Amino acid sequence: MRVRTTLSLLVLFSGVGSSCPQATVDPPHPDATDHLIFNSVLALLERWPNTLYRNGHTIVPATIPPGTLLYHGSPYPALPTNREWLAFDFEHAYLFTFATDAPGAAYVTTYATSRALRVAYFDGSSAAKLDDGPMDTQDILLWGEGRPDMYRKDIERLAELCKWAREYGVDGFVRMEYHFEFMLCDFTDGLDVVSTRRLLPRDPYPLPPNGRGRPRTDTSSDAAQHAFTASSAAAREETPQEPRPIPRPEGWKGSLPSASMTYFEAIVAAARHNRAPGETRVRPDYAGLITFYDRAFESLVEVRRGVPRLRHRVANISSADASRAHAEIAQVFRRAPGGGSGVNWGSVARGVVDTYAERLDLLRFLVDPTRSMYRNVTERAGVVRAQLLTMLTAYISLEDVPSLDRDTDAGDRVWAAPIVARCAESQTAHFLLDTMTPQERRIRDAVQGTQTEICRRLGTMWLDAFDIQVWTDEDKISKALGRWRREVGELMAWLGWPEWVRCEPACGVGSMCYVATWPFWLGDDPTDLSPRCISRSDPFGMNEGSLAVVD
Known part of the structure; x- marks a missing residue:
């Protein structure tokens, strides 16, 4: 119109x-x-709408300003130098400090950006490891077609994205899983180390329940999901193992942070960015916003007709329209930041x-x-x-x-x-x-x-x-x-x-409103995004006699 x-x-x-x-x-x-x-413009970098409509249709240039704090968690003391993942909140980074081959070690490094970092942001739940559309825009940018075989191969995907980034002076990529994440191509350019701390190891028990619709079992494979060493990359392909109890630090009394609550605190941190103003540490450049909802991409118009928004797929694009998208993407990312109105x-x-x-x-x-x-x-x-x-x-x-x-x-x-x-x-x-x-x-x-x-x-x-x-x-x-x-x-x-879209009646103080997102609480029907109240004290229903869902 x-x-x-x-x-x-x-x-x-x-x-x-x-x-x-x-x-x-x-x-x-x-x-x-x-x-x-x-709605795409409205929802940029807000977690709630990008969870409800996980198949994103937008690629937009953005910047992460100088002085922004970012966090990297690892079970190993060595710092990354090449491409790797960073978190915007400590709680998210702390998740990745456990591995079965390094029990008791937990390192979180805090970085500050030394200059404005130029990034590409993919909207929707673009880091969700699902094969029904969340990663489509990345596939079109890289290969001009959907690549369902790549939806779980994040290390390989980051390598390909960074090859593309070099041509356009892009430092990295921002995506959203259940939380926003930053994929950085070169840790030696644009970051200063603020601190590296060996922190309390998190106890691998109690585990969030395993199985469909529940958080992943905390194994070496999962803990190394965003790791940078060859050993941790290889760990992704290993058969999951039950984690071993870890020794308590000398002089420590009582329990350590549990796996289930560590996961949940990362979810709580993510929920702080549910609605406006969203994730403010990333600043989108609206003058370069590329949307596959533009009706100029005619091949996508007919396949959307009568289809619920949750099932809209950019991967349905024709090769001719994909070429037009590539031309627009190249034109936008070659343009100097800060143009337009x-x-x-x-x-x-x-x-x-x-x-x-x-x-x-x-x-x-x-x-x-x-x-x-x-x-x-x-x-x-x-x-x-x-x-x-x-x-x-x-x-x-x-x-x-x-x-x-x-x-x-x-x-x-x-x-x-x-x-x-x-x-x-x-x-x-x-x-x-x-x-x-x-x-x-x-x-x-x-x-x-x-x-x-x-x-x-x-x-x-x-x-x-x-x-x-x-x-x-x-x-x-x-x-x-x-x-x-x-x-x-x-x-x-x-x-x-x-x-x-909200919990009605509103959740009480002891619970929070949540919509299922990968990898948490996606049940037999992955299209069921009904908001529900979940217990803050026992979100995964670990305690005997308690329920994770309180509504």
């Missing part, structure tokens, strides 16, 4: 040949992706969500007769009208009020068109297109299309609501409320904002 002028909206709301009092004409095209691009498009998208998410949620509650406290339809219609007026007041001028000779009850809709036009263009009309990169124009169109559909739906409801307080026919009022319920429901489903 592209920019609509006031004149075009006048035509849309004129309702020529229509006797329906709703403005139901010209909904978004069935193949429209404005809302999907909008300088608009913070993430903030623009966040402003739209902040304005409407809670209000639409309230509107859905008010129009639902099973939930609303207002059982009387006349009273409920008045309350809904007040909420619609609140959402549209900024766009209604005195000149828009229909004159007394207009029969608004008979389907005259033109009078509301200027209101909808102002609302639709409120976020984007002031931007100058000639300052924007092609990627920014795509984002601008997505914001415009998303805002337009919000305003079209609100305008449709307002045409009914404007004079509903003078209606006397309760059956007619009930039918209007039914139409509004449908409008709100369809709008919220189309928008698909993660703000509406």
Whole structure:
């Protein structure tokens, strides 16, 4: 959906040949992706939405600023010099300090970036070791096609990514598993060592339960997942072994940090980046955002049609479209950072969500007769009208009020068109297109299309609501409320904002809201992303008589 002028909206709301009092004409095209691009921009580096929609469609250049602290955990004292993984939070790095061949050793090195590091960020759960789409964008960047044989070969994948990075002056890559991670190609350039500490070893017991849908057994293979030495790389291919009890440090009393709670504290650290502002230590360059939701990639349009977003696959791209994607990627990453308009498009998208998410949620509650406290339809219609007026007041001028000779009850809709036009263009009309990169124009169109559909739906409801307080026919009022319920429901489903995915009722102090993500709690149905409350004290159900899931 592209920019609509006031004149075009006048035509849309004129309702020529229509006797329906709703403005139901010209909904978004069935193949429209404005809302999907909008959501991708909104969700960059936020853990919650990238868990819900794990098959990412975005590649964006980004920077990690000077002075940023990063962490590397290992059971070995030697520091990496070549390509390796870094964590943004200590708790994540601490996971990787155990190996069966080095019991009792736990080293965490803290680094600080000595300059801005240039990175490529892949959205979605792009580090999840699943073969159904999370790594598609990396495959297309590297090989132009999906490589399901590579989805568990992370050491080899990092080597190939770093070969690509050398051509474009890229230092590394940011991905998300259950937490964000940084894949760095050269530890000798851009990092200063702040400290290396031998810390308390973590006890390998109690283990998180083994099996599908549970954390991985803590073996030498798992503990070496991000290790850099030849021995630890080889350990990935070894048959998993039961970890041996480790000796307590001399003078230590009581238990050590357990494996299960060490895993869980990394999950808790990740959850701190669930929602805005997300992972702030990585700064995306919106002027270079590449999205495979651009309808110019025609081969992906038809295969998405009617398919839930969780199952959208970039790997379905044609070779011709993959070549076009490679050309755009090369053009973006060869461009000097900091170009374009300088608009913070993430903030623009966040402003739209902040304005409407809670209000639409309230509107859905008010129009639902099973939930609303207002059982009387006349009273409920008045309350809904007040909420619609609140959402549209900024766009209604005195000149828009229909004159007394207009029969608004008979389907005259033109009078509301200027209101909808102002609302639709409120976020984007002031931007100058000639300052924007092609990627920014795509984002601008997505914001415009998303805002337009919000305003079209609100305008449709307002045409009914404007004079509903003078209606006397309760059956007619009930039918209007039914139409509004449908409008709100369809709008919220189309928008698909993660703000509406939450634990209800909210979790108590002793638990936290969580959505299954690899490798934790993915059950027999990996598409079941229902939020649930999990116990903070016993998240994996290790203690006798306790349940991991408390809802």
